[in-house]
Amino acid sequence: MNRKGILFVISGPSGVGKGTIKSALLKETKDIHLSISATTRLPREGEIDGKDYYFIGKNKFQKMIDNNDFLEWAKVYKNLYGTPLKNVKEKLKNGQDVLLEIDIQGALQVKSKYPQGVYIFISPPSIEELVSRLCTRGQDSQESISIRLANCKEEMEHMKYYNYVVINDNLNEAVKKAKAIIVAERCKIDNFTA
Template sequence: MNKFQYDKKGLLIVISGPSGAGKGTVCKALLKEVRNLNISVSMTTRKPRIGEIEGVNYYFVQENEFKKMIKEGELLEYAKVYDNYYGTPKNKVLEKLKHGEDVILEIDIQGALKVKSQFPEGVFIFIVPPSMEELKNRIKKRGTETEEEVTKRFQSSYKEINYISKYNYIVINDDIEKAVERIKSIIIAEKCRVDRLKHTVLKTIEGGI
């Protein structure tokens, strides 16, 4: 019997937003709640710190290897922070998707836009704080920055929010449980989207009964 079926491939879910929006907290809570969900592990040229495990915290590589991967388009995105490179290895992500696992990528806005250019079929979720006032408070509370740095960081977040139209969804992080619930719903709904499913549905129909 020719049954209708959902696509067996997993989804790449990109969780992004300005610093201070709480993407990290949201992702942690989401991973606790949802089975069959993986977080994408970054690749870096920085040396492992004590306790860091290869393939769990990062994939640790040499700079020449990293540069080779850039050259051969094997990274979904990358950035240089001070002297070290950080990036998302494409193959590791594609492998998991192929096996039907959904992959979460928690990343800043610049990184998310780069991923989108290479993988437009990803699901791009923008996390916003409850208010801009709250965002400023959160940046301040980190306490590691001077007043000037706080203002600079806030202004940068302020500008970055204008990129929301490049995303598919906005989730307001006013309540962590609600935010997680919404992202869970987005994942379920995306698997039902016509663009992802119509191909297999029409193929099933062509197969006759």
């Protein structure tokens, strides 16, 4: 029996630990390909083109938007970020699975274009816990934390559009659950083609 490629989307509020979970999944899961974003921002020290991001110019990015070449895209401050459709599509077509880590707005954009993906919402144990994490990591000012908190409350409302929720109260347990979702989805009858 052959299997269709599956798009797994790991998403959730800022600071919830979705990046850490993604990295653990990539290490511990066989045969899953990370989707690499394109951006117009300049590479930071140590960042590699085609590995961390595809670093492209604004003109090229705009052309890709016009050609509907993104699964999703967004402007963050002055820079553009997007998920190129072509790579993802090709991998899925070849029966390969793709992992995409993305914020909630991005995930909802992706879902509107590719509803058959598997959407996993990483949730904080509570809003209070998320605030405490953002304060502890010390990268964020009081004002930025207030904004994020307000955003988070709003973002939690979008959980209902996802297929799964993984509560990140314990990182190991959360990674185990996310891995189980990947294993289970790979056993779904609907994903077999013959």
